[in-house]
Amino acid sequence: MKAYELIKETFCRHIFILIVHLxxxxxxxxxxxxxxxxxxxxxxxxxxWGGCLLPLILSTGIFGNDIASGRICxxxxxxxxxxxxxIYRLTGLSLQGALHLILAGCGIFIVxxxxxxxxxxxxxxxxxxxxxxxxxxxAMSTSLSVVVKRAYNCMFLAVAIITINILASxxxxxxxxxxxxxxxxxxxxxxxxxxxxxxxxxxxxFSLIKSAACVTHTLMLxxxxxxxxxxxxxxxxxxxxxx
Amino acid sequence: xxxxxxxQMSAVECKQLTKVYKSLLSGRSKxxxxxxxxxxxxxKGQIVGLIGPxxxxxxxxxxxxxxxxFPTEGCLTICGHPARSIKxxxxxxxxxxxxxxxxxxxxxxxxxxxxxxxxxxRKAISIQTDKSTQQLQMEEFIDRPCSDFxxxxxxxxxxxxxxxNDPQLLLLDEPSNGLDPVGIVQLRDLLKRLRDSGxxxxxxxxxLGELEKLTSDYIFLYRGEVVSFGDxxxxxxxxxxxxxxxxxxxxxxxxxxxxxxxxxxxxxELDIIIDDVDDVPDIVxxxxxxGARIRSVNLQTEDIEDVFLRLYNERT
Numbered sequence: 001m002k003a004y005e006l007i008k009e010t011f012c013r014h015i016f017i018l019i020v021h022l023x024x025x026x027x028x029x030x031x032x033x034x035x036x037x038x039x040x041x042x043x044x045x046x047x048x049w050g051g052c053l054l055p056l057i058l059s060t061g062i063f064g065n066d067i068a069s070g071r072i073c074x075x076x077x078x079x080x081x082x083x084x085x086x087i088y089r090l091t092g093l094s095l096q097g098a099l100h101l102i103l104a105g106c107g108i109f110i111v112x113x114x115x116x117x118x119x120x121x122x123x124x125x126x127x128x129x130x131x132x133x134x135x136x137x138x139a140m141s142t143s144l145s146v147v148v149k150r151a152y153n154c155m156f157l158a159v160a161i162i163t164i165n166i167l168a169s170x171x172x173x174x175x176x177x178x179x180x181x182x183x184x185x186x187x188x189x190x191x192x193x194x195x196x197x198x199x200x201x202x203x204x205x206f207s208l209i210k211s212a213a214c215v216t217h218t219l220m221l222x223x224x225x226x227x228x229x230x231x232x233x234x235x236x237x238x239x240x241x242x243x
Numbered sequence: 244x245x246x247x248x249x250x251q252m253s254a255v256e257c258k259q260l261t262k263v264y265k266s267l268l269s270g271r272s273k274x275x276x277x278x279x280x281x282x283x284x285x286x287k288g289q290i291v292g293l294i295g296p297x298x299x300x301x302x303x304x305x306x307x308x309x310x311x312x313f314p315t316e317g318c319l320t321i322c323g324h325p326a327r328s329i330k331x332x333x334x335x336x337x338x339x340x341x342x343x344x345x346x347x348x349x350x351x352x353x354x355x356x357x358x359x360x361x362x363x364x365r366k367a368i369s370i371q372t373d374k375s376t377q378q379l380q381m382e383e384f385i386d387r388p389c390s391d392f393x394x395x396x397x398x399x400x401x402x403x404x405x406x407x408n409d410p411q412l413l414l415l416d417e418p419s420n421g422l423d424p425v426g427i428v429q430l431r432d433l434l435k436r437l438r439d440s441g442x443x444x445x446x447x448x449x450x451l452g453e454l455e456k457l458t459s460d461y462i463f464l465y466r467g468e469v470v471s472f473g474d475x476x477x478x479x480x481x482x483x484x485x486x487x488x489x490x491x492x493x494x495x496x497x498x499x500x501x502x503x504x505x506x507x508x509x510x511x512e513l514d515i516i517i518d519d520v521d522d523v524p525d526i527v528x529x530x531x532x533x534g535a536r537i538r539s540v541n542l543q544t545e546d547i548e549d550v551f552l553r554l555y556n557e558r559t
Binding site: 012074 | 312329333
């Protein structure tokens, strides 16, 4: 009952959640009409649009809105372990992501069957990779939402991604051999959401052991970001005042 | 503190509670001491009014009891369990000053949501929802989305949420905000019934007249300190005494009374503050002893507003 209500809340908390899902599907359709993708173009678009951007939008203000409205003050006085609040909400996001990506995958499959456009090789792997990536981003964004008010988690994360990528490009262009650059790039590769690894996994470039390692690494990162969020939530003080 | 006897267990027990707000950015110099060495106890079946001027620390104390913030120093137990523990929270009902809900949810869905968070079964939630709907006159809007709610409806729903688990301790922050006169009377009756059933209730409110109708126990906070607590501030004990004299009122006042107790003095009238109504016979007898000829004695007991103003004026 508790789990059901908290999971349901992640979908029902705002009308924009439904609008986001529908508009994402519309964008997939638009991409298909405009670009008529072949090979892995469609899957890669699903991976970026559904696996990276969707979790940021869906987790917008997932805790921050409650903090800003003062609603969190009533929630944290309930006899709940703070982790429960966090885990069920993240599970809600993860289930939304799974459902969304499966539907999108079915769409790609149907379009390919009827038109022959695109490629459905490794489609299930692309959907799985997108979902794993979705979970990592969702955990990161949800944890950030425990710290910042309103919907700033999404904005901060987007700014951080852009800044880090620009920095990475500059470093690899101007100081490619430096130790600092190597450490920074390694940190980005292993501690950040594993965009590169999962896309290789989806393309089928990894052996079974490497694939298992990649999935484990992604799950560990998701858990790590989640634990940070749970610790912050249990240590955070909430002053009950409305913005 | 561990209590073995349930009857003796306090609903709230604070010992040397201090809360200092520190800003991470501004450092130690900007630390604000919101509460200083607060020690108090609230028993089961007691209604306590938390009063004080703005910035006195009422919300901080309420937030500490609710487990929303940590004390910097001191010990705080709720029904014998450390504040913020799951056991302490399971017996706690909290209503904030500005209730906020998911606007897409109906009142019924919100009650179901909070009931689920409390770990209640579907049946128990349904029973509690029906009970709250009746008690708080929510029949008209129970199935309407919260976005349509007036302030009064929001207050009723917030109170219904706070009562979902039949709490042993109920914390209410300005509960009568936005309620119509009928709603206020219903709220008062409900709180009295809850008190009679053993629920401890702590109410923070600026509506002193409303508080007075509910309780005679107050905690007066001023600049983070408890100025007065419990019996020492029982309304009706202190008072204002107006004595009409034939003559020489000012001389009598100088001989007998401390200047801080005298509100108004003239040759024919003395208007004085008394700490205890039991002192009236002694004051009158002393006046007679020094030769005063008294025309009339009029005793006005202090209402809570007078008490508030007196305590406030004593400190400013």
